[in-house]
Amino acid sequence: MQIHTVPVTPFMQNCRIVVCEKTNDAAIVDPGGDTHKLIAKLNRLNITPSTIWLTHGHLDHVGAADELAREFNIDIIGPHADEQFWFDALPQQAQMFGFAPRPAFLPTRWLTPGEVLTLGELNFEVRLCPGHTPGHVILVEHQNKIVLVGDVIFKGSIGRTDFPKGDGPTLIASIHREVLSLADDYSILSGHGEDTTVGHERQTNPFVSGKFG
Ligand SMILES: [Zn+2]
Ligand SMILES: [Zn+2]
Numbered sequence: 001m002q003i004h005t006v007p008v009t010p011f012m013q014n015c016r017i018v019v020c021e022k023t024n025d026a027a028i029v030d031p032g033g034d035t036h037k038l039i040a041k042l043n044r045l046n047i048t049p050s051t052i053w054l055t056h057g058h059l060d061h062v063g064a065a066d067e068l069a070r071e072f073n074i075d076i077i078g079p080h081a082d083e084q085f086w087f088d089a090l091p092q093q094a095q096m097f098g099f100a101p102r103p104a105f106l107p108t109r110w111l112t113p114g115e116v117l118t119l120g121e122l123n124f125e126v127r128l129c130p131g132h133t134p135g136h137v138i139l140v141e142h143q144n145k146i147v148l149v150g151d152v153i154f155k156g157s158i159g160r161t162d163f164p165k166g167d168g169p170t171l172i173a174s175i176h177r178e179v180l181s182l183a184d185d186y187s188i189l190s191g192h193g194e195d196t197t198v199g200h201e202r203q204t205n206p207f208v209s210g211k212f213g
Contacts, residue, residue, distance in 0.1 A: 001122055001144045003189070006041050009033040009099070011060040013191055016148060019047060020120025027119050029053045029139070029148055030191060033063035033099070039071065052076045053117065053124075054107060055150030056136040057086025059093040061191060066105040075108035077117065080128055083110075083135030085165070111137050124148075127178040131171020132159030138178060146187045147198075153179055153188060155196035158207045175208055 004017040013032040019025070026049045031038055042049060049072055052065050056079050065076050086093070090104040111117075113128040117139065124139040129152045136159075139148040151159040153175050161168040179188070184199025203209060 001141070001146075003146070004041065004045060005189075006034075006038060008037065009060045009063065011097075011192065013060040014189070014193075015064075016189060017042065017045070017047065017049070018119060018122070018148075019045075020122045023120030025050050025120035025122075027051045027053050027117075028065075028068060030055055030061040030150060031064040031068050032058075032060040035064040035067045035071075038064060038068065048072065049074060051119070053139065053148075054078045055138065055148065055191065056133045057083040057090075058133065058151065059090060059097055059099060061150060062087070062090075063099065063102070065107075066103075069108075076105075077109060078107060078111040078126070079133075079137045080112070080135035081110040082130070083133060086133060086135075110135075113137070129171075129174035129178050131161060131167055131169075131174045133163065134165045136174075140182065140186075145183070145185055146189060147179065147182060148189050149179060150191045152190075153201060153205070153208070154190045154192060155188075155194050155201070156205055157193075158205070172208065180208065 002019040006015045008015045009032045015031050016029040018027045026047045028049045094102045111126045115126040117124040132151045182198045186198045188196045
């Protein structure tokens with residue numbers, strides 16, 4: 001497995017290009033914007049993406065998904081259906097975040113927890129992690145021990161819960177149930193900031209370690 005990280009939008013959102021090296025299948029995870037930058041990166045890598053996966057409906061994670069889907073004639077998969085109001089509100093999100101005006105779109109299909117997304121010989125387990133947003137999903141690849149967590153947890157921090165339908169206790173519960181239940185040596189790939197590990201966050205993240213407040 002190869003993972004290429006491309007920070008997009010003024011929010012420096014980590015778009016990930018995930019590649020199965022055995023079959024050359026590639027997924028674009030959370031293409032939040034900067035469509036031309038992403039296409040240039042794919043061209044440089046000589047990669048033709050086969051799918052787009054979304055963790056949640058915030059504009060900095062989905063903003064380029066519709067353009068890339070059209071460009072490569074591929075599907076947009078996820079997140080969970082509880083996220084639809086964020087997709088319906090994409091024009092308002094653009095206004096709220098100070099992005100260029102844009103139309104709404106919906107993914108090709110929603111994801112359900114427990115489902116497995118295959119990419120060549122890689123398998124990603126879908127886990128539902130509400131709290132930052134209600135239909136936020138994370139994607140776990142057990143063979144390579146990585147988890148794509150979007151805005152659920154960051155190195156030393158957790159996702160904001162002050163958006164509509166956000167909820168702090170729900171987010172903490174999601175993190176314990178779906179992220180910290182993984183072994184310490186799983187890598188956490190977050191939507192913003194540096195990569196970390198389950199063990200590091202279990203030990204040091206002040207929001208979940210129980211060592212503070
Ligand atoms: Zn978000
Ligand atoms: Zn974000």
